[in-house]
Amino acid sequence: MGKKKEVDDRFKKFGTVSFTAITKVNDFIDYLEQGKVMASRCQTCGMVFFPPRADCYKCLTSDMEWVEVSGKGKLVSYSKLEFAPIGFGDDLPYAIALLDYGDYKVFGRIADNVPDDEIRVGMELVTRVNELPNGQLNYVFDRV
Amino acid sequence: MGKVGIIGVGQSAFVRGYPGSIRELAFEGFRDAVQDAGVSSQDIDASVICSAPEYDKQRSPAGVFAEYLGLVPQPTFYMESLCSSSSMGLRVAYSLVKSGLHDVVAVIGFQKMSEISSAESQERMGRGADIQWESPFGTMMPAYYAMYARAHMEKYGTTPEDLALIRVKAATYGQVNEKAVYRKPVTFEMFSDPESPMSNPVASPLRVGDCCANADGSSCVIVASEERAKTLSQKPVWIMGLGAASTAVNLAGRDLFTGLTVAQEAGDQAYKMAGVTPKDIDVAEVHDCFTIAEMMAYENLGFAQPGEGKELIKSKATYKEGSIPVNVDGGLLSKGHPIGATGGSQLRTIVLQLRGEAGDMQVKDPEVGLVHNIGGVGLYGNVTILGR
Numbered sequence: 001m002g003k004k005k006e007v008d009d010r011f012k013k014f015g016t017v018s019f020t021a022i023t024k025v026n027d028f029i030d031y032l033e034q035g036k037v038m039a040s041r042c043q044t045c046g047m048v049f050f051p052p053r054a055d056c057y058k059c060l061t062s063d064m065e066w067v068e069v070s071g072k073g074k075l076v077s078y079s080k081l082e083f084a085p086i087g088f089g090d091d092l093p094y095a096i097a098l099l100d101y102g103d104y105k106v107f108g109r110i111a112d113n114v115p116d117d118e119i120r121v122g123m124e125l126v127t128r129v130n131e132l133p134n135g136q137l138n139y140v141f142d143r144v
Numbered sequence: 145m146g147k148v149g150i151i152g153v154g155q156s157a158f159v160r161g162y163p164g165s166i167r168e169l170a171f172e173g174f175r176d177a178v179q180d181a182g183v184s185s186q187d188i189d190a191s192v193i194c195s196a197p198e199y200d201k202q203r204s205p206a207g208v209f210a211e212y213l214g215l216v217p218q219p220t221f222y223m224e225s226l227c228s229s230s231s232m233g234l235r236v237a238y239s240l241v242k243s244g245l246h247d248v249v250a251v252i253g254f255q256k257m258s259e260i261s262s263a264e265s266q267e268r269m270g271r272g273a274d275i276q277w278e279s280p281f282g283t284m285m286p287a288y289y290a291m292y293a294r295a296h297m298e299k300y301g302t303t304p305e306d307l308a309l310i311r312v313k314a315a316t317y318g319q320v321n322e323k324a325v326y327r328k329p330v331t332f333e334m335f336s337d338p339e340s341p342m343s344n345p346v347a348s349p350l351r352v353g354d355c356c357a358n359a360d361g362s363s364c365v366i367v368a369s370e371e372r373a374k375t376l377s378q379k380p381v382w383i384m385g386l387g388a389a390s391t392a393v394n395l396a397g398r399d400l401f402t403g404l405t406v407a408q409e410a411g412d413q414a415y416k417m418a419g420v421t422p423k424d425i426d427v428a429e430v431h432d433c434f435t436i437a438e439m440m441a442y443e444n445l446g447f448a449q450p451g452e453g454k455e456l457i458k459s460k461a462t463y464k465e466g467s468i469p470v471n472v473d474g475g476l477l478s479k480g481h482p483i484g485a486t487g488g489s490q491l492r493t494i495v496l497q498l499r500g501e502a503g504d505m506q507v508k509d510p511e512v513g514l515v516h517n518i519g520g521v522g523l524y525g526n527v528t529i530l531g532r
Contacts, residue, residue, distance in 0.1 A: 015280020023276065050396055051277040077298070077401050079290035080348040081282065085267035088282030095348075096287055098395050105396040107274075109281050121298040138281065 015138045017087040024054035024062075031066065032137045035129050039104060040064040050104040069106060072124040072144055073099035078110055090133070099125055099141050111142040118143075146370030148241045149380035150530065151248075152181025153492035155363040158325045158480040161258045162360035166202060167212040170254045173362030173485065174213050177250070181366050183376055185214035188366065189246035192237055193222050194229035194253040195484030198268045199260070209252060226272045226519035227433065229253060230363060230487035231526035235386050237367045247372045253489075254362040255482035265358055272520040274394040286355050286434065287347035288395070288521040293436035294349060295401035300451035304349050307435035308335040309457045311342070311353045311477055314432065317464070318478020320504040323489075325359045325480035354435040359480025363488025365495075381495045384512070385418030385529035387411060393523055402451075406525025407444035407516060414514070414527040415446075422446030425468060425529075426510030427497045429490035431518040432475040441516050442470070445527070469507045472497075487517040491528065498532050 009021035010029040031038045040052035044059040048067060055062045078097035088094075095110040106127055110119060125141040132138060154176025156162075162169050170193075178184065191213070193206040202208055210220035225232040230253030237249040257265055266284040273283055296302045315330035334340035335353055342353030373380040387410035392398050398405070415421060422445060430441035442453035447468050456462050462470040473479065473493040476486060494513035496502045515528040 011276075016282055018280050019271065019275040051274075051394060077291040077295040079287045079294060079350075080345075081284070081287050082345045082347065083263070083266070083284070083286075084282050085270050085284050086261075086263050087267070089263075091282055094282060096281055096283055096291070098291065098401075105398075107278055107281070107394055107396045121294065 013137055016091055016132055016134065016136055018136070025052050027066065028052055029137065032129050032139070037069040037127050037129060037139045038066045039069050041067045048103050050106050069101065069127050071101070072126055073101040073106060075119070075121055075123050075125055075141070076100050076105065077121060078119060080116065095119070097141055099127060109138065109140045111140040114143055148238050148383045149368055149370060149373030149377065150365055150383065150491070150495050151368045151373050151377035151380050152177040152183065152366035153364070153495045154178070154180055155323055155485065155489045155492050156361050157323045158359040158361035158482055158485070158489070160325060160357070160359060162256055166200065166205060166254060166256050167208055169256055169360060170209045170252055170362045171213060173254065173364040173488070174250065174252055177364035177366050181377060183248070183366065187248055187376065188215060188218065188250045189248050190218050190240060191215045191220040191250045191252055192233040193220060194233040194251060194488070195224065195255050196226055196229060196272070197224060198271065199255055199257055199483070215250070225524040227431065227481065227483050228487055228517040228519035228524050228526045229484045230365070231491070231515065231517035231528060232388065232524070234365055234367070234487070234491060234528060235388055235526065238383055238386060241367055241369050248366065248368045251365045251367065251488060252362065253364070253485040253487060255484045256360045257358040257482060258360050262358065272523070277394055284347070285521065286350050289434040289436055290347040290350040291395070292401055292440065296436060296439065297349065299402050302439065302454050304335070304351070306454040306457060307354055307439065308332055310432065310435040310438050313457065313463060314471060314475045314477035317472050317505055318474030321474045321479060324474045324478045325357055326478045350434060350436070356433050356476040356481045359482045361480065361482035361485040361489070363485040363492060365488050365491050379499045381498045381530050381532060383528065384420070384531045385414035385416070387413030387417070387527040389413070389525045391523060393520070403440045403444045404518060404522035404525060406522050407441060407518065407527065410525040410527040411445045411516070414529045418529040418531070420512055420529065424512050425514045426512050427472070427494065427507045428468065428470045428514040428516065429473070429493050430470055430475070430516040432471055432477050433481055433518070435477070437518065438471065438475065445514065445516060464505065464507055472505045472507060487515070487526065490515045490517055494530050498530060
């Protein structure tokens with residue numbers, strides 16, 4: 001009824017600076033707002049994808065369902081940055097990292113409250129939603 | 145079907161702040177190669193222009209360059225695979241010649257990185273990774289390679305000191321390479337000296353000394369069919385093997401973090417095509433954008449077993465007099481890394497080595513050489529094997 005078509009650009013809220021605004025997995029942001037980090041699972045073959053995707057390359061179908069990234073993952077590797085790209089300087093220093101959940105891996109940051117001297121490759125961490133000082137949302141790996 | 149030969153190689157000096165436009169930069173590498181080959185623009189049937197486009201204000205540089213270099217009306221087009229663009233360009237040129245479509249093709253690589261700040265450049269380079277799912281965390285190239293370094297150290301006991309030795313080797317040869325951007329000596333002690341910039345942390349465990357510098361530069365490699373190569377060139381160098389591979393862009397989609405699968409796969413393909421083994425390689429150029437990248441290359445290319453790359457550098461086996469000389473032109477660490485020009489510069493070094501024209505950097509009588517050129521964080525891998 002004369003309603004202006006709204007652009008679904010929810011994804012611009014992801015991370016300190018998002019380089020993507022429109023994606024078919026925009027619901028990922030709604031889940032973040034509910035405190036959940038989600039992966040996607042192909043309803044045909046059952047394969048779980050992280051990062052979540054709208055389409056399964058094996059089945060060539062787009063019947064995906066959301067599944068929560070929960071429980072503990074193992075730290076595969078990490079690096080603490082002393083320099084940052086444009087737009088990320090206020091976050092310094094921060095550590096990017098990879099967590100292995102067995103069926104899939106998650107790339108993100110280690111929570112700021114985890115002391116450097118406690119970080120070990122192979123340690124168990126959990127993934128949780130994090131609100132950034134600029135109001136954006138991401139997720140971080142925190143102590144169990 | 146005959147062989148495909150390289151009849152001319154050239155590059156500009158790699159510098160910070162090239163005082164000219166991109167077409168003028170490309171001219172320098174092109175002129176060097178054309179003069180090296182002893183041909184003219186009219187002998188070249190097609191050109192492949194290679195770079196990473198995010199640094200360029202010019203859309204579609206190929207047409208602009210072709211006109212500036214006197215390569216019109218011949219076909220020209222653009223080729224991109226991040227930091228391995230000009231090795232991928234060579235692969236394309238090889239197939240253009242091998243197919244019989246063209247007899248002589250110029251592969252021209254370039255990058256003018258200095259028009260944007262270092263931080264902006266890191267951000268753009270970081271966008272060679274997964275911009276939807278990784279870049280929002282504030283990623284950059286040194287941090288990704290640092291994650292590989294951390295994993296390598298954890299699994300194999302590699303140390304930051306082992307990595308420092310690779311930079312010291314690079315600087316040894318960078319000092320005698322007049323095309324290199326970084327020509328000062330680097331000592332092992334600088335890495336433990338808080339007064340030295342080399343010791344400054346960038347992304348743990350990598351320090352400033354572990355990282356190559358941005359640079360402006362151009363390179364050119366001219367390839368020809370066997371028949372034309374024999375007519376035009378006194379000393380053609382033959383393309384014996386080519387390998388190329390790709391993998392998941394997001395680290396979450398990978399399984400190996402102590403090496404690059406694209407290098408393993410591209411290396412296997414190139415060795416098989418050339419009919420040689422790692423033991424047959426007399427001199428190599430590997431993509432040392434970071435010290436850990438050279439360490440992993442030793443292992444991924446079969447010069448050392450996984451985890452034993454550190455022994456090669458500790459024993460100086462990869463020095464000029466060693467059993468497998470690697471990056472004896474200073475590598476990316478000393479030469480600098482003008483993205484699109486890098487592969488062509490590596491190829492140039494190996495061609496000069498095989499022709500015995502590498503001057504102070506010359507390895508004793510090499511017959512077979514290898515180039516390992518990686519795009520992104522192990523996203524694309526190209527391995528090229530050349531022989532006399």
